[in-house]
Amino acid sequence: MTTASFTGLSRIRYVRAFTVRGGGADYHDQGAGHWIDDHIATPMARYPEYRQSRQSFGINVLGTLVVELEAEDGTVGFAVTTGGEPAAFIVEKHLSRFLIGRSPADYEKIWDQMYFSTQYYGRKGLVVNAISGVDLAIWDLLGKLRGEPVYHMLGGAVRDELQFYATGARPDLAKEMGFIGGKLPLHHGPAEGLEGLEKNIENLSDMRSKCGDDFWLMLDCWMSLDLDYATRLAQRAWDECGLKWIEEALSPDDYWGYAALKKNAPRGLLVTTGEHEATRWGFRMLMDMDCCDIIQPDVGWCGGVTELIKIANYADSRGVMMVPHGSSVYSYHFVITRHNSPFAEFLMMHPGPTEVVPMFAPQLLGEPVPVNGRIRASELDKPGFGVELNREIALHRPYPND
Known part of the structure; x- marks a missing residue:
């Protein structure tokens, strides 16, 4: 457990975004026979060819986004959400500039900058999914640096x-x-x-x-x-x-x-x-x-x-x-x-x-x-959200910056 004060926290040094396939945060990305893909009503059901399976119209094409933030002292915070490779691009190529060199305690300012810098092509959906993944990783990192669970x-x-x-x-x-x-x-x-x-x-x-x-x-x-x-x-x-x-x-x-x-x-x-x-x-x-x-x-x-x-x-x-x-x-x-x-x-x-x-x-x-x-x-x-990333899964980092 770190003894760093809230104001003297180790700053973010690295931002990494990975994609993963098969369940997890993108819980629709399941194998055949799963209840979650068995003739469930959708807006696409007006088309008979897309009625039986939600995967038939692409509900699982993106996969999971994993956002990982590493502090200068080596502490790692992470989070998983949906968004896959397009969200990974947004995180590494756009949002990372608001993170590197910053304290995770600055989450309000970081969020504001991420949201309003992407507002012209974001506001909802994929972009806010990416922002959400970054924000969750910030809270996980903050909790680990402070030695506290997020709910505290x-x-x-x-x-x-x-x-x-x-x-x-x-x-x-x-x-x-x-x-x-x-x-x-x-x-x-x-x-x-x-x-x-x-x-x-x-x-x-x-x-x-x-x-x-x-x-x-x-x-x-x-x-x-x-x-x-x-x-x-x-x-x-x-x-x-x-x-x-x-x-x-x-x-x-x-x-x-x-x-x-x-x-x-x-x-x-x-x-x-x-x-x-x-x-x-x-x-x-x-x-x-x-x-x-x-x-x-x-x-x-x-x-x-x-x-x-x-x-x-x-x-x-x-x-x-x-x-x-x-x-x-x-x-x-x-x-x-x-x-x-x-x-x-x-x-x-x-x-x-x-x-x-x-x-x-x-x-x-x-x-x-x-x-x-x-x-x-x-x-x-x-500390943090209390979970760790399974390093044995097939993590893919499509847009590395470091």
């Missing part, structure tokens, strides 16, 4: 443990594993008509019968619906199956549609979204326009921890619940510090999914996983 630097835990709901194809098994709820992928979108809608209700009804009435069931619609279909699905799913929430039903840019859906939804059914939203400004739109009951930023996509602090504070001031999109330790360290984030998401990355496995395997070593649907705060007590 964010104000400390407000509860002794995290409790989780599980996202996957088998909520019935998730209940047996101790999770508080299960979120199903929606399989059929508007292009499959009334028959598809009936199949969606049948699938949800089957899971309700297996799970009982006391278990949360949610639907992940992955941006695939229109307002009319989403309204009809929400009404029937509430009336017939006791659905807890309907998630990301519409395009993330359709704030007006979300506002209408929230008004149309049955009283008691929650409308949630934000997985593919970014920055304080995007989430301000969602909240100011009363688009949803719960916001779901992904810390690896929305701007990193530095930006998530601002998003969470605005949500707290508005009385809006924030349940981040599943992003392993990067969200755990944040959720444990927030009263308006009472539980967290766990992505069931086992192909079945019939067992609990580390979410970002094989890229992270030491990644905690829920036991009986919970993780103790004490399991997050290692």
